[in-house]
Amino acid sequence: MSSIITAKNLTKRYGKFTAVDGISFEIQEGECFGFLGPNGAGKTSTIRMIHCVSPVTAGTLTVKGLPCSIDNRTIKKTTGVIPQEITLDVDLTVRENLMVFSRFFDIPRREAKTRVEELIKFVELEAKRDSKIDQLSTGMKRRLLIARALINQPTLIIADEPTTGLDPQARHLIWQRLRQLKSQGVTLILTTQYMEEAQQLCDRIVVMYQGKILKEGTPRTLIDEEIGKDVVEIRISQDQDEKLIGSLAGFSCGHERVGDTLFFYCRDGHDIRKKLVELDLPNTVHRPATLEDVFLKLTGRSLIE
Amino acid sequence: MNLSYRVYHVFVRNLVSYKRFVVPTFIASLVQPLFYLITFGIGMGAYVGLFGGKPYLFFLVPGVLMSAVGLTASYECLFGTFVKMIHEKLYDSLIATPVSAEDAVAGDIAWGVFRGLISGTLMMAVAMAMGVFPVSVPAVLLLFVCMIFVGVLFGSLAMIVTSLAPNFDFFNYYTELVLTPMLFFSGVFFPLDNFPAWMKTFSKFLPLTPAVSISRAVFSGVYSTALIFDFLFIVVLEVIAFTIGVKLMKRRLIK
Numbered sequence: 001m002s003s004i005i006t007a008k009n010l011t012k013r014y015g016k017f018t019a020v021d022g023i024s025f026e027i028q029e030g031e032c033f034g035f036l037g038p039n040g041a042g043k044t045s046t047i048r049m050i051h052c053v054s055p056v057t058a059g060t061l062t063v064k065g066l067p068c069s070i071d072n073r074t075i076k077k078t079t080g081v082i083p084q085e086i087t088l089d090v091d092l093t094v095r096e097n098l099m100v101f102s103r104f105f106d107i108p109r110r111e112a113k114t115r116v117e118e119l120i121k122f123v124e125l126e127a128k129r130d131s132k133i134d135q136l137s138t139g140m141k142r143r144l145l146i147a148r149a150l151i152n153q154p155t156l157i158i159a160d161e162p163t164t165g166l167d168p169q170a171r172h173l174i175w176q177r178l179r180q181l182k183s184q185g186v187t188l189i190l191t192t193q194y195m196e197e198a199q200q201l202c203d204r205i206v207v208m209y210q211g212k213i214l215k216e217g218t219p220r221t222l223i224d225e226e227i228g229k230d231v232v233e234i235r236i237s238q239d240q241d242e243k244l245i246g247s248l249a250g251f252s253c254g255h256e257r258v259g260d261t262l263f264f265y266c267r268d269g270h271d272i273r274k275k276l277v278e279l280d281l282p283n284t285v286h287r288p289a290t291l292e293d294v295f296l297k298l299t300g301r302s303l304i305e
Numbered sequence: 306m307n308l309s310y311r312v313y314h315v316f317v318r319n320l321v322s323y324k325r326f327v328v329p330t331f332i333a334s335l336v337q338p339l340f341y342l343i344t345f346g347i348g349m350g351a352y353v354g355l356f357g358g359k360p361y362l363f364f365l366v367p368g369v370l371m372s373a374v375g376l377t378a379s380y381e382c383l384f385g386t387f388v389k390m391i392h393e394k395l396y397d398s399l400i401a402t403p404v405s406a407e408d409a410v411a412g413d414i415a416w417g418v419f420r421g422l423i424s425g426t427l428m429m430a431v432a433m434a435m436g437v438f439p440v441s442v443p444a445v446l447l448l449f450v451c452m453i454f455v456g457v458l459f460g461s462l463a464m465i466v467t468s469l470a471p472n473f474d475f476f477n478y479y480t481e482l483v484l485t486p487m488l489f490f491s492g493v494f495f496p497l498d499n500f501p502a503w504m505k506t507f508s509k510f511l512p513l514t515p516a517v518s519i520s521r522a523v524f525s526g527v528y529s530t531a532l533i534f535d536f537l538f539i540v541v542l543e544v545i546a547f548t549i550g551v552k553l554m555k556r557r558l559i560k
Contacts, residue, residue, distance in 0.1 A: 014560060053400050054560060070559055071307045073403040087398040091322035100321055103314040104402035152402075 004029045004156065004187050005050060009059035012045045012211075019045040021211035022059060032178075032188040034202035036195070036291075038299050041208040043191040044084065044160055050189065051079050051158050063156065077105060080154030084161045084191075086141045090133045094125055094144055097133070098151055105152040112151075119147040123177065139170030146177060157181060158189045163197060175200050195291040205291075209299045219291050226297055227289040228254075230269025232276065234262045235283035248275065256297075265289065265297075306551065307405040314404060315412020316419070330420070331427070334377070338428035341369050342435060345494065357525075366432040367520035368493035373428050374421035374452045375459040375513055379484060381417035382463035383476045389413070390467070396558050406555040410464060414547070417463070418456030425452045440526035448523050454536075455516045458543040462512065464550030468557050492517050515539050 005027040012020035020042040027033045035043040048054035049061055052072045061068040063075045089097050095116060102112035120129055123143035128136060136144065142162060149157060159178065163171040178201055182188050192198055198205050199219050206216045215222055232253075236244065241262060245255055253266040266272055269286060276284055323330075342365065350361030357364070389395040399409045429448075432438075439445050466479045488494070490504070491513035497505055508514050515535030522528050 051401060053397075070400075071405060073405070076401065076403050079401075081398075081401045083397065083401070085394060085397070087394040089318070089322065089395060089398075090393055091325060096321055100318045101398075101402070103317060104311065104399065104404045106403070148398075 002029055003027060005061075005063050005189075007046075007059065007061045010046070010049065010056065010061050011058040012042070012049060012054065013057045018211055020049075023208075023211070023213045024059075025206060025213065025216065027187065027189065029187055030182075030185055031203040032182050032190060032201050034198045034205035035189070035191040035208055036193070036198055036205050036295060037191075037208035038193070040210075041299075042211040043208055046208070047158050047160055047189060047191060051081050052076055077152065078155050080149035080152060080157045082142075082145050082149045082157065082159040082162045084164065086138075086145065088133045088141060088144060088148070093130050093132055094120065094136070095129050097144065098148060101148050102151050107152065115151060115153075119150055122150070123147045124173070137170075139166050139173075142166060142170065142174060143177075146174065150181075154186065156187045156189070160191050161193065162190070163192075163194065171197075195295055199291050207295060207298050214298045215294070222294050223289050223291060226294045227265045228267045229289055230266045230272070231285075231287055231289050231293055232264040232266065232269070232272060233285040233287075234264075234281055235260055236262055236281065244279075247279065248272065251275070265293070306407055306548070308407045308411055309405065311404045311408040312411045312415060315399065315409050316415045319413070319416040320419075330423070334373075334424040334427045335431065337424075338369065338373060338431045342366065342428075342431060345369075346435070362432075362435060363437055363524070364496075364521075365494065366428075366437045367524045368491070368517045370425055370428050370432070370448075371452070371455055371516040371520045372488055372491070372493050372513060374425040374455050375516070376484060377424040378414075378417035378421035378456040378460040379463040379480075381420045382414060382460040383467055383470075383479065384473070385417070386410075386413050386464065386467050387470060387473065387476075390558070400558060406558045407551050409558075410551045410554040411547075414457060414460040414464060414550070417460035418453055421456035421459070422449070422452055425449075437524070439524050444523045444526070448520065451516060451519050451523070451536075454539050454543060455513075458512055458516075458539060458546060461543060461546035461550040464554055465546065468550065468553035487511050487513055490514070492521075512539070512542055 003026040007026075008024050009022045010020055010024065011018070011022050023046070035046060037043050045054065049056050049068055050063060052068050052070055052075050055070050056068060066072060066075055068075065089100065092100060098116040098119060099112060102115065107115065120126055123146055125140060125143060125147070128140060133141065146162070162178070163174050166174070175197070178188060188201070190198070190201060202219060204216070204218055205222065207214045207222075215226065217225070234244065238257065241257060244262065248264060251266060251272045253264040253272065255265070256263045264272065273286055276286065342362065346362035346365050353361050396406070396409055400406050439448055466476065470476060490508040491511050492508070493513070497508055500508065515538050518535050519532055522532055
């Protein structure tokens with residue numbers, strides 16, 4: 001695999017505010033690369049620079065060897081963007097939205113008609129072909145955004161929180177479609193706050209926080225390195241901590257107190273499970289470690305606004 | 306300035322969405338001139354008698370025609386563009402395609418011009434029905450050229466205002482304090498001859514005044530060399546307004 005996107009010391013400033021603070025990364029052709037992070041971490045700013053709608057303040061950023069700049073029509077021509085906000089043309093129908101968009105890419109009319117019919121089928125909006133946008137549910141609108149992003153048959157797709165605000169059915173349908181695209185060889189860049197989404201779709205992820213990349217790796221290695229295999233959550237009052245930590249000291253687990261809960265992060269949960277049964281504590285949860293644990297550990301558990 | 310033929314694509318997008326508004330805008334474009342021409346032309350015309358040997362309506366039509374084109378283009382590039390930019394976020398999806406910010410803004414100005422031409426054409430039809438004709442067929446073509454230039458000028462000026470507007474209310478300053486008063490200082494409803502000298506000079510620098518002069522000449526068939534300067538003035542102003550309008554809009558769209 002060769003790298004399709006290269007960023008070196010990429011920086012984005014809005015006035016005095018630094019949104020992206022000198023990050024470096026490489027994205028390989030055909031992989032799904034995820035940007036994870038809380039609100040305001042700099043994910044959207046980063047991908048806006050990748051698809052050339054926001055100028056790079058400092059550092060270098062190339063897509064397929066071409067430097068990113070807002071006037072780079074070549075990059076835009078082969079990139080599909082699924083935006084975070086629903087930016088459909090509300091004056092037009094589902095079909096017209098796609099037809100009008102095909103113009104912007106200079107797709108010949110006849111070719112566009114075929115593609116539009118295919119895409120409407122792909123996102124399962126056949127019954128809504130001639131409906132106006134305000135007659136669609138949020139899930140349908142998001143699907144139409146995906147279809148719109150595919151009109152130019154892009155080799156790079158950028159999805160900015162594509163399932164925000166959707167019900168589970170709609171979310172799973174979108175995940176399936178994105179995986180389908182990836183299997184066709186498309187490179188996918190995803191930003192998300194949903195850890196399950198990242199685990200479902202991404203080959204590699206970076207965790208961003210305050211404009212910086214904190215960690216990079218596959219979801220599995222990040223979980224292994226940062227958390228381990230198992231997590232034990234014990235809801236217990238704080239004055240019991242010392243005793244409990246003492247009695248579990250032999251299992252080489254990391255621990256963390258958050259609010260009403262004491263967390264243990266363990267390499268091997270087998271023995272600790274036995275010990276927990278022995279201790280017979282109420283309100284204990286023992287579960288496999290997830291990406292969410294990594295995320296919370298790296299970006300802190302306090303509310304970010 | 307990163308302009309390309311894609312301006313046309315943006316124009317077509319507007320045309321496709323226009324289908325749904327054709328009827329109300331046609332009615333508005335017809336009723337407005339009727340209102341002006343009947344109330345001022347016939348009502349006031351009865352009091353002011355003959356103007357240069359012809360009824361007042363003949364004085365009124367050329368001016369109202371140009372102001373209709375200018376106002377329609379203005380409104381389209383104020384309210385129409387603002388809705389597309391802020392409420393519908395249309396520009397956000399446009400600039401993610403090979404359409405540049407400049408293409409998008411110029412496409413909207415072109416659309417404003419087209420809307421202005423529709424208003425102008427309807428008004429001309431009404432005027433002709435009332436017996437007011439331009440002197441010849443070539444004169445009609447000249448009139449259309451003039452209307453296109455007026456449309457681009459007012460569309461571009463409106464873009465400057467839109468690029469700075471924090472909300473809808475901001476447009477009131479421009480429409481109430483600039484556009485409406487301008488009608489009275491540009492020789493649309495009455496000649497400027499009786500204005501004091503400083504007001505005459507002031508009105509010469511308003512963008513509508515030269516357009517009204519040209520339009521009036523085309524209707525009456527009385528041409529003078531001063532019209533060349535009027536035309537050049539419009540062109541120069543237009544190039545400046547277009548450049549600033551597009552640049553400011555780009556600054557607002559790209560962050």
